[in-house]
Amino acid sequence: MGDKSPRSHMSTKAKSLKEKRADKHAKAAAKDHIEIIPPKGKR
Structure with missing residues (x-):
C-alpha cells in the first residue's frame, strides 16, 4: 500500500x-559567455 502522507508531494x-x-x-547566457x-607573465 502506498504512502498517503501529504508531505511527500x-x-x-x-x-x-x-x-x-x-x-x-x-543557462544559454552562461554557455555563450567566454571568460577572458x-x-x-613571468615575474
Whole structure:
C-alpha cells in the first residue's frame, strides 16, 4: 500500500513557466559567455 502522507508531494514543488524560462535563459547566457583570462607573465 502506498504512502498517503501529504508531505511527500509538498517537497517536490513544480517550477512555474516563468522559472523554467529564467533557468533556460540563464543557462544559454552562461554557455555563450567566454571568460577572458589574462596570460600570466613571468615575474
